Amino acid sequence: MRAPSRSGAARLIHRTARFLSGSALAALLATALAAAVARAQEPAGWHATNESEASCLMQTSLQTAAGALQRHHMPESPTPQIVASRDTSLHYYEAWPPEPMPVWIYTFGRSGSTLLEKLVFSMVPDPSERFCVFEPCHHGDKASFTSCTEEMQAIMTCDYQHVDNLHWWGYEEEGMRCGSGKYDRDVAQAACSKARFRVFKTIHMHNLALEALPLLKTVPHLKVINLMRDPRRIFMSAIGMGMVSSAVKSASAEYDGLGILSPVWHLYTGGDSGPLYIRYMCRMMLEQAAIRDPEVLHVRYEDLTSDWLNHSGRVYKFLGTPKSRRLRATAAEIIEGDASGPSNSVSSFAWTCKEMEAFESEHCAAALMSWGYDPHHPWQTGAGGRPACQGWTRAVMHDAGVKVKRLVARFLDWA
Secondary structure (H helix, E strand, O other), rough: OOOOOOOHHHHHHHHHHOOOOOOOOHHHHHHHHHHHHHHHHOOOOOOOOHHHHHHHHHHHHHHHHHHHHHHHHHOOOOOOOOOOOOOOOOOOOOOOOOOEEEEEEEEOOOOOHHHHHHHHHHHOOOHHHEEEEEEEOOOOEOOOOHHHHHHHHHHOOOOOEEEEEEOOOEEEEEEEEEOOOOHHHHHHHHHHHOOOOOEEEEOOOHHHHOHHHHOOOOOOOOOEEEEEEEHHHHHHHHHHHHHHHHHHOOOOOOOOOEOOOOOOOOOOOOOHHHHHHHHHHHHHHHHHHHHOOOOOOEEHHHHHHHHHHHHHHHHHHOOOOOOOOHHHHHHHHHHHOOOOOOOOOOOOOOOOOHHHHHOOHHHHHHHHHOOOOOOOOOOOOOOOOOOHHHOOHHHHHHHHHHHHHHHHHHHHHHO
16 A cells, blocks of 8 residues: 555545544544554554555554544543553553563674663663663673573573672663662562563674574573674774673683683683684674574664664564654664764774684685675775785784784773
């Protein structure tokens, strides 16, 4: 069904009101028609996408108006019962979600995950009806499980009795706080159990097929949002934050606070962590690109920030959130506002020869293509070479110089 133009919609509503002039019911029918027209004019991520859905929107709006007409002629009840229809209103419904819903934001660090977590968390404005955990399965946690998958299954079903500590409990970032005060397992379990909407994000779990997909069968109503970002941008931001070595260590469950033994990592001695992390990212991203499941939504950070209206709409549709102007205004405020997320600057970043070589590997080339990223690297010349890395001596000197500059930059940031 073709959406009527704004002028056509105005004429339709005006004629309807004139036809029913003299009746107090005209405004009700006109309002229902206006709601249907407004829904038909929503952007792609927010409106009905085919003729049957659009027709259904108009039909349900008319049915709502017909119900209002019938109630108009009924005797007024001293205690009226107002029942909101989830299909027709443009406003938020207090009853959503109807069942407790855990949402898992699954990503790498420095991918804009806090931005997405804020966006998802804002869907339910009542603080008593929502709950979140910021980056569980993280260094500093302490839990009696053998894997992060076991820990996630427990906390997403509100079982915190085997979680002795959550490192980021009570942490606030960009105006969003998950938990308050010192972590207490009973407090966390009670708050989780009370909330219908539960949001979790992890940055140290990346084997989507082995870690997340099995939980779709064991955690009721679980939804997984796999947030992706150009791995070169992730790496640049992680270097700036000094997170690369810790990200490599986090592949160990013991480092993330799981198991009986405490982690004993004091100094990473496994070689150059940069190329290791790059190859690991590319391998995981390539495997994630092949996963198709109705309970998993793939979202690129670049799409979310460049075309937020349509791609936030995709997120809301995936979660089944009733559309509302409040959500749309909130999404605009969050995505277009100030954020502590990853920087987009590439002009001043220097790469080591080993890092460039890792990104030019077959796995990374395939991963970039599978996610629709530009395969051309910022350091490549017209011939596709790496001039600073020609010869072993030049490569060693170049890499040493880059690392010294990074250390100095980190020291100046700390000072």
